[in-house]
Amino acid sequence: MASRPVSGAGDGLAVAIDLGGTQIRAALIDRRATILARAHQLTRADAGPEIVIGQIAELWATVCEGTNRSNILGIGVSSPGPLDTREGIALGIPTLAGFEDFPLKAALSEKLSMPVMLENDGISAGIGEWRYGAGKGLSDIVYVTVSTGIGGGVIIGNRVLRGRRGMAGHIGHMSFVRGGELCACGNRGCFEAYASATAFTRRAVNAATPLGNHGRAIDAAAVFASAAGGDALAISLVQEEAEYLGQGFASLLHLYDPDMLIMGGGLSNQFDMLQGAILSSLKASAMPAFRGTPVVRAILGANSGLIGAASLVLDGP
Amino acid sequence: MASRPVSGAGDGLAVAIDLGGTQIRAALIDRRATILARAHQLTRADAGPEIVIGQIAELWATVCEGTNRSNILGIGVSSPGPLDTREGIALGIPTLAGFEDFPLKAALSEKLSMPVMLENDGISAGIGEWRYGAGKGLSDIVYVTVSTGIGGGVIIGNRVLRGRRGMAGHIGHMSFVRGGELCACGNRGCFEAYASATAFTRRAVNAATPLGNHGRAIDAAAVFASAAGGDALAISLVQEEAEYLGQGFASLLHLYDPDMLIMGGGLSNQFDMLQGAILSSLKASAMPAFRGTPVVRAILGANSGLIGAASLVLDGP
Numbered sequence: 072m073a074s075r076p077v078s079g080a081g082d083g084l085a086v087a088i089d090l091g092g093t094q095i096r097a098a099l100i101d102r103r104a105t106i107l108a109r110a111h112q113l114t115r116a117d118a119g120p121e122i123v124i125g126q127i128a129e130l131w132a133t134v135c136e137g138t139n140r141s142n143i144l145g146i147g148v149s150s151p152g153p154l155d156t157r158e159g160i161a162l163g164i165p166t167l168a169g170f171e172d173f174p175l176k177a178a179l180s181e182k183l184s185m186p187v188m189l190e191n192d193g194i195s196a197g198i199g200e201w202r203y204g205a206g207k208g209l210s211d212i213v214y215v216t217v218s219t220g221i222g223g224g225v226i227i228g229n230r231v232l233r234g235r236r237g238m239a240g241h242i243g244h245m246s247f248v249r250g251g252e253l254c255a256c257g258n259r260g261c262f263e264a265y266a267s268a269t270a271f272t273r274r275a276v277n278a279a280t281p282l283g284n285h286g287r288a289i290d291a292a293a294v295f296a297s298a299a300g301g302d303a304l305a306i307s308l309v310q311e312e313a314e315y316l317g318q319g320f321a322s323l324l325h326l327y328d329p330d331m332l333i334m335g336g337g338l339s340n341q342f343d344m345l346q347g348a349i350l351s352s353l354k355a356s357a358m359p360a361f362r363g364t365p366v367v368r369a370i371l372g373a374n375s376g377l378i379g380a381a382s383l384v385l386d387g388p
Numbered sequence: 389m390a391s392r393p394v395s396g397a398g399d400g401l402a403v404a405i406d407l408g409g410t411q412i413r414a415a416l417i418d419r420r421a422t423i424l425a426r427a428h429q430l431t432r433a434d435a436g437p438e439i440v441i442g443q444i445a446e447l448w449a450t451v452c453e454g455t456n457r458s459n460i461l462g463i464g465v466s467s468p469g470p471l472d473t474r475e476g477i478a479l480g481i482p483t484l485a486g487f488e489d490f491p492l493k494a495a496l497s498e499k500l501s502m503p504v505m506l507e508n509d510g511i512s513a514g515i516g517e518w519r520y521g522a523g524k525g526l527s528d529i530v531y532v533t534v535s536t537g538i539g540g541g542v543i544i545g546n547r548v549l550r551g552r553r554g555m556a557g558h559i560g561h562m563s564f565v566r567g568g569e570l571c572a573c574g575n576r577g578c579f580e581a582y583a584s585a586t587a588f589t590r591r592a593v594n595a596a597t598p599l600g601n602h603g604r605a606i607d608a609a610a611v612f613a614s615a616a617g618g619d620a621l622a623i624s625l626v627q628e629e630a631e632y633l634g635q636g637f638a639s640l641l642h643l644y645d646p647d648m649l650i651m652g653g654g655l656s657n658q659f660d661m662l663q664g665a666i667l668s669s670l671k672a673s674a675m676p677a678f679r680g681t682p683v684v685r686a687i688l689g690a691n692s693g694l695i696g697a698a699s700l701v702l703d704g705p
Contacts, residue, residue, distance in 0.1 A: 153677040162677045211552045227549055227556065234544060234645025235528045236677075241642035244675060246635050249565045249582075256675050258638075265566075318563050321575075325558035326643055328551025358561060358573050360470040360479045360553075 083144045085384035086131055086185075087377040089192070090150045092116050092166025095123070097130035098374075099138060100381035104203040106374065108134040119169035120178065128182055145186035147380030148179065149195035152222075156237030159189050165255065188383035192216075192376055194240060196369075197224015198231060199379030200333050202386060204371040209330040213323050214369070215242055217316065218336035220255060221263040224379075225327055231388065232327075243267070245326075247319060262322075266315040268338045275308050295341045312338075313345045317352025324353075324361040335369030342368035400461045402701035403448055403502075404694040406509070407467045409433050409483025412440070414447035415691075416455060417698035421520040423691065425451040436486035437495065445499055462503035464697030465496065466512035469539075473554030476506050482572065505700035509533075509693055511557060513686075514541015515548060516696030517650050519703060521688040526647040530640050531686070532559055534633065535653035537572060538580040541696075542644055548705065549644075560584070562643075564636060579639075583632040585655045592625050612658045629655075630662045634669025641670075641678040652686030659685035 082102055089096040092114060099108040110133040115122050127148075135143060153162045159176025161167075176189040190198070197214030206212035206226070214224040221243030225232040232239045243263030244256050251260030252270070264270055268291050275294045297305035320332055334342060334349075346366070354362045371378055399419055406413040409431060416425040427450040432439050444465075452460060470479045476493025478484075497504040507515070514531030523529035523543070531541040538560030542549040549556045560580030561573050568577030569587070581587055585608050592611045614622035637649055651659060651666075663683070671679045688695055 153675060155677075227544070227551060228547065230545065230547070232544055232549075232644075235647045235681075236645060238677060239544065239643065239645035241645075241675070244642040245562060245639040246564055246673065247566060249568075249632075249635065251566075258673050258675070315566075318566065322562040325561040326556065327549075328553060328556035328558075330552045356563065356575050358470060358558070358575070360472075360555060364552075 082142065083385060084138065084142050085144055085381035086134055086146045087380040088127055088130065088146060088148045089376045089380065090114070090123075090127070090148060091192075092151065095126055095130060096377065097127070097134045098377045098381070099134040100378060100385075102385050104199075104378045104381070106377070108136075110134050114167070116166055117168045120173050120175070123167065124178055124182055127179065131183060143185070145188060145384040146179065146183060147188045147190065147195070147383040148175070149190055149192045149376040149380040150175065152191045152193075152241070153238055154189060154191055156189050156191065156233065158236070159187075186384070188380070188388070190380060190383055191222070191224075191237065191240070193222025193242070194224040194231060194233070194237075195379035195383070196222075196335055196375035197226060197240070197333075197379065198382055199371050199375035199377070200224075200335065200369050201226045202382050203378050204375060205333045205367050205369055206331055211327070211329040212331050212333055213242075213327050213329040214333045214335060215320070215323070216336035217266065217268060217334060217338040219267060219269050221267050221336075225329070227327060227329075242323065245319070245322060247315075262319045266312065266319055268336070271308070271312045271338070274311065275305075278304060278308060291338065291341070295344055298344060309341075309344060310348050313348030314352040316345065317349040318356045320349065320366060321353050321356035321361070324357055324364050328361070329364065332364060332366045333369050334366065335371075335375055339368050399459070400702060401455065401459050402461055402698035403451055403463045404697040405444055405447065405463060405465045406693045406697065407431070407440075407444070407465060408509075409468065412443055412447060413694065414444070414451045415694045415698070416451040417695060417702075419702050421516075421695045421698070423694070425453075427451050431484070433483055434485045437490050437492070440484065441495055441499055444496065448500060460502070462505060462701040463496065463500060464505045464507065464512070464700040465492070466507055466509045466693040466697040467492065469508045469510075469558070470555055471506060471508055473506050473508065473550065475553070476504070503701070505697065505705070507697060507700055508539070508541075508554065508557070510539025510559070511541040511548060511550070511554075512696035512700070513539075513652055513692035514543060514557070514650075514696065515699055516688050516692035516694070517541075517652065517686050518543045519699050520695050521692060522650045522684050522686055523648055528644070528646040529648050529650055530559075530644050530646045531650045531652060532637070532640070533653035534583065534585060534651060534655040536584060536586050538584050538653075542646070544644060544646075559640065562636070562639060564632075579636045583629065583636055585653070588625070588629045588655070591628065592622075595621060595625060608655065608658070612661055615661060626658075626661060627665050630665030631669040633662065634666040635673045637666065637683060638670045638673035638678070641674055641681050645678070646681065649681060649683045650686050651683065652688075652692055656685050
């Protein structure tokens, strides 16, 4: 989205933070989901919460520069889980040292003297796509982010599905293959361990001969490019990935019965190549009454989490 | 529950129908979930909707006998799915001939000249346990019925999770073992195909030698009795069943983050023997933040669906 002049005093703005294990992204966002300013830093992931909170404060100052602070209604933070968002506690973020039972919401609120809304990253992105993206106007959506891991956000009856402590929708950790591949969560056979971009790339690396790839590093984009070029191995890898996704998506339709399933995350950049095989696999796995549910690509791209986090401040939970 | 005198005129009563492939049960129920009268018939499952609706009408007349009809606020029907409960349509009930795209709600409402609430049987039972059973007072529960099949009802934030057409919570049909056992739904590897009482009994029959069972038929109760008596094979079958249940329940905690998971259905009669191994399996499969969620047995027994269906009339959706 292009920059535009800062809105008038009455409109209200939010600062959104997308806290990740690799980078922290910040944006100043208005009520039309327009991103007015952006900044980012590489996350000092090993440095502990105090340093990371200092980084967020710097980013906050950067994106707010030149804006009347009284227009800023609060800060929305999208963070990896597991989080107890009812209490504002990070329970143990695997990619950030020291975020075990850490009162992230209270610490940020104190540091910035601002109301803070804290949300699981999958749910934030789901809220963004629901309110401003592919799911706009629908009452029931399942958003699935397929990236390093698999996360999600579920909206049912125009309400965000949060569960007891705000930890519902851990879609990546539904059991998928009993006793199967080890997952990053410690369990075996999770959906994430089969259908994430990480799993896809691992299969590609295991399948490819070093010579066959002409010495280039194998990443997801390279496999899709080879498939587009007609390479049989790459095509079969893409087909396998789509089959896993379709089977997992079928489970999600059975579990949540949404109007639409929205796929986001890095792998959704290849949605056009995956879509046909995802739908075939989904139709083979879903009960007849669920087969017609549309599966679409997210439209806010890498901004869905930021826009969702801002929306928590501007539009409410 | 014991019979008690019919409540006063101002209280309001509901007739609940539990429509099953084997029998149709009916009850007259008051606002305290007391069952005032009961009746049942064997379902004429092959006879088509008109005959089955006639059976429901007969049962309705039986349980209402001697009650002032003006006290009866409506009829709540718990039915096997898939149902589009928003439109009141049976989409295709596998155990009842002719219930394909059949307007069950409208047909009953016309036949009985009464408001009809139609609900999926798993959701009805979940509502019963939430409002009057093990989940009373909680805002977030997952109810799982483990019987011939596996069904469920999910309450999130004090609201029943229904999804777009009222078909959410098809817990039995989440993918559990990719490409595994054939399920009654036509798909392979569903949770139901591994953890239902039907699957448990099938494994027992396959594992037992005809002589070893002294010529008696093998059913679930017989296996549990043998396990209680120290039979090693029966103990291992019970252990395996509990492992499947615990793994599936872990997925459900990840997907819905409830305050409590409630197990009902026929196999919950053996909950005491399953509980320890279910919890061990769940703890091995669930992410740490989810491991403390209590797993308990339903307390309304075979009445949870009837009480839930009545509650839809008396307490609202």
